[in-house]
Amino acid sequence: MAAQQIWRQMNLVNFFTLLLIGIFIHAQNTNLRWNDHFSYSSIHHIWEIHDQIICSADNGLFSYSPSSGEIQKISKVNDLNDVGISAFHYNPELDILMVGYESGEMDMLGPDENHNLLEIPLHQAYTGSKRVNHLSSAGSTAIISGEFGLASFSLENFEFLETTYFSVAGVYFGVKETAILNNVIYAASDRGIYTHELNEFIANFVSWNQETAIPNSEFQQIVSFQGNIFASTGDNVYRYDGNNWTMFGNFPNLRDITTNGNTLSFTTPQNVITYNESFAVIDNVGFEHPIRTGLKIGTTTYGGSLEFGLLNGQNSIMPDGPFDNKSWKVTAFKQNLWIAPGGMVNYNNVQQNKNGFYHFDGTIWNHVKSETLFDAKDILDVEVNPNNIKEVFASPWFEYTSWPADPSKRIGIIRVEDNIGQENIINTNNTPNGFWRVGGSTFDESGNLWVGQSFVGEEGLTVMNKRNPNGGWQSINLNAMTSDAGARKPVVYQDHAFMALPRSGGVKVTNMTNSYSITANSNSGNLPSNNVLSVAIDKDGFLWIGTELGLRILYNPLETITQDFFQAEPIIIEQNGIPEALFTDVQINDIEVDESNQKWIATSTSGVYCVSEDGTETKYHFTTANSPLPSNSVNDIEADPSTGIVYFATEKGVVSFQSDAIEGGESFGDVYAYPNPVRPGFTGNVVIRGLPNDADVRIVDVVGNLLYRTKASGGSAVWDTKNSKGKLVASGVYLVLMTNRDASESKQTKIAIIR
Structure with a gap:
């Protein structure tokens, strides 16, 4: 069946099923555990593709079926390879969706295979932005616009053809958009409109012609429509009919020009004005919310809003999200x-x-x-x-x-x-003229709310507040310098609050009667820096401290901080036979302890690490390159103990990962093992979930020989599919025998292994 026929017969689900055939498998093979919690409210592009409306938002795409009302989304969690979508285009001849990003990467999503292009190949002399400004195509050739100029790309061979650097007297200037008409490329640049025949000899910028009948100012949008070219500079739109350029009209605060079949639409901040093939206005549709783009589809005009998704009259259409x-x-x-x-x-x-x-x-x-x-x-x-x-x-x-x-x-x-x-x-204990900058709050087990704040009162104090369940307040000055403010969310342990002060304040500890300091001073902590961004208390009562220059642990912190001399310890790991401190010179933004006492560590430049209880073993290391993380700068991590889902808050949105650590009780839950069966080629651990705390877990073969024994932690246990001698077990069915802590309950399940 021809590709066009396939598209015409696809419903919404089939459309995205086809796109997902070539799902990119990340290096750690954990994509099925991920989910995005992105906003799809800010619309950049709208396309009609075979009765579906496809929209691009900041971090992903979504499709909307006007006939069924169904919405499906696609993001870095499944098929895309980046966030920050800056360009979007569809080639109908080859059924290829083209997505460009602010980073310079591109995705080509096709019916047979998907391709990720890491970057446009640019020479070293160009050091400017790599952002993909626009994508267009004619036949099997795509044109990529950027601040360097433009590049041509083969959609048949999936390779770059030529790159044209728009440069005058050694100064580069950008191409905002291109349109292709009658085998001629029309480039809307920062210095007017340039043209060149679409062939494989476009690299020499000297051979490009500048259109002189129109201003040489910056042109933002350009489209081909009914054998004409329409291009905008500022609010003025010019039309080229194949012979002459003429002024078409003025559109105050013009945002976009789009075409769909026999209609041409101009988008202003709250209106979409649409013309027919005779260049007569057929409607002017207003929207309640500001819009960035618009498109007429059938008898309906849609607006792509900045904050409320795809607009159809008063209706807001988008995937549910923040x-x-x-x-x-x-x-x-x-x-x-x-x-x-x-x-x-x-x-x-x-x-x-x-x-x-x-x-x-x-x-x-x-x-x-x-x-x-x-x-x-x-x-x-x-x-x-x-x-x-x-x-x-x-x-x-x-x-x-x-x-x-x-x-x-x-x-x-x-x-x-x-x-x-x-x-x-x-809190009325503070002076009326003082700042009230609240860094965060924490409930303790007794229902008290601890609140950390900075710049309190005329003296700009750093204060810890404690609100009891009846609403009464207690406050204490933590004796930090005004310049040491910047209170973070406190952590409470045994009626003591620990608060990181990222602006040279170290860690402040208080029981609301006395306050203590953990600093870079060799006598009071010996931290690598006084800029402390995060603290956490693990299940052994150890204090983990994240600074701008790495990680330290303080054992028995409540006893230690009262001494005249104490030092926090680094975690020592061995790299190539050489001992070294873990996370040296890495800024630690947050530390989260999960139900298995593993530590999830957020960094400012290196993504997320999950390390073992003592920190010496790395369980996971997620970055933008090997996971759906939208940024390597991670602000915060939170684990839901009831589900084991770990959430990552980044500067570009939130994603989550399904971990194996869940809150364990004293009784068994829904016990199951995964993967099960274990298929050939699998090299990871089998996880048994639904276990009570400290459950005894034994793996035996069918005749009762003990192969492996462990204790449950965080509601789960893991088996590396090896026997007591450290060798992989053979194909077969193995029994998992489990009892709770006092042996009052027992369960069993089976694991099938296929080698």
């Missing part, structure tokens, strides 16, 4: 998820982000707007009441509702119930 992709911290509890978008630079300066926060309630995403939070801005943290999941406390970093500062509109921590702000809590 309001946007800004993510500073993520909170997970009982299959609910909260994302705090943040608003802080250098752990000090506010950003006045008024987006509130985002809450997934297990069914749908909710946008908790700033207006419902007493106009609080720069939400850095959302802490859920473990005894009442409907009650959370939001921590704003911006200290006033408006600027210049109005003391009467000071903002404290916000108590929120059912996603509506109920109380703006301001």
Whole structure:
């Protein structure tokens, strides 16, 4: 069956099934464990492809079927290889979707195979942006526009043909878009329109012709329509009919020019004006929300909005997700998820982000707007009441509702119930004119809420606050210098709060009566830096400290900090036979301890590490290159103990990974092993889940010979499919015998192995 016939007969599900045939398998083969929690609200491109509407958003694509209302999304979790989509194009002759990214990478998604192009090959003399500005095609040739000029690419052989550098007197200038008409390339550049015949000899820029009948100013958009070229510079649109350029019209604040069949559309901030093939206006459709692009499909005009997805009249169409992709911290509890978008630079300066926060309630995403939070801005943290999941406390970093500062509109921590702000809590122990920059809060096991804050009072103090279940407050000055502010979310252990101060403050520890310091001083911690960004207490009571220059551990911290001399220890691993400290000179943004006492470590440049209980073994190392992580700069990690899902908040959005560590009880749950069966070529561990804490697990063969024995940790146990002598077991069926801690319950299951 011809490719076009296949497309015409595909429904929505088949469309994405076809695209996913060539799913990219990441190096660690863990894609099936990943999920994205991206926003699809900001639309960049709209295409109609065989009765489906395909939209590009910041971090992915989605399709919408007007006939069925079905929506499907595609992102880095499945078929794409990057985030930050900057260009999107469809070639109907070859059934290929082309996606370009801000990084310079491209994906070519086809019916037979998908291709990822890591970067356009550019010579070393060009050091500017590699962003893909635009993609167009004619036949089997694609044209890629960028700040360097443009490149041609074969969609049949999937190889670059030629690169044309747009340069005058050694100065490069960019091409924003191209259109192809009658085998001629029309390039809308920063210095006017340039043309060249579409052949394999386009590399010499001197052979390109500049159109002189129109301004040589920057042209932003260009399309071919009904044998004509339409191009815009500023708000003015020019038309080329094959012989002459003429002024077509002025469109105030023009955003985009698009074509679809026999219609031509011009998008302004809240309108789409559409012309027919005779260049007469057929409608002018307005939208309630600002739009970036628009397209007429059949009798309906759609708008691609900046914040509300694909618009059809009053209808907002997009995959369910958070309001946007800004993510500073993520909170997970009982299959609910909260994302705090943040608003802080250098752990000090506010950003006045008024987006509130985002809450997934297990069914749908909710946008908790700033207006419902007493106009609080720069939400850095959302802490859920473990005894009442409907009650959370939001921590704003911006200290006033408006600027210049109005003391009467000071903002404290916000108590929120059912996603509506109920109380703006301001500790009256602080002076009225002081800042109230809340770095985060934490509930302890007794229901007390611990709140860390900076720039308190006229002296700019760093303070720990403790709010008891009855609403009473207790505060203590942590004796940090004003310049050492930048409070982070505290960690509470045995009625002591530990708080990282990333601006040269080290770690402050307090029981609300006394305060202690852990610093880079050789007598009080010997940390590699006083810029501490994260702290965590593991299940052995050890304090893990993440600094801008690496990681340290303080054993028995409550006893140690009262001594006159103590030092935190590095984790020593062996590399090529040479002992060295783990994470030397790596900025540690966050440390999360899961139910198996493994540590998940977020870095500023190297993605995420998962290390063993003592840190000496790396279980996983996820980066943008080998996983769906959208950025190697990870702000925060949160593990949901009830599901084992680990969430990563990055500067470009949130993704999650299904780990094996879940909250274990005293009884068995739904016990199962995976993968099961183990097929030829598998080299990892088999995981047995649904186990109680410390369950005894034994693997035996069919005649009862003991092959392996271990204890459950974090609700699971692992087996490397080896026997007691360290050799891989043969094909066969093996029994898993399990008992809980006091042997009052037992279970068994089977694992099939095929070598």
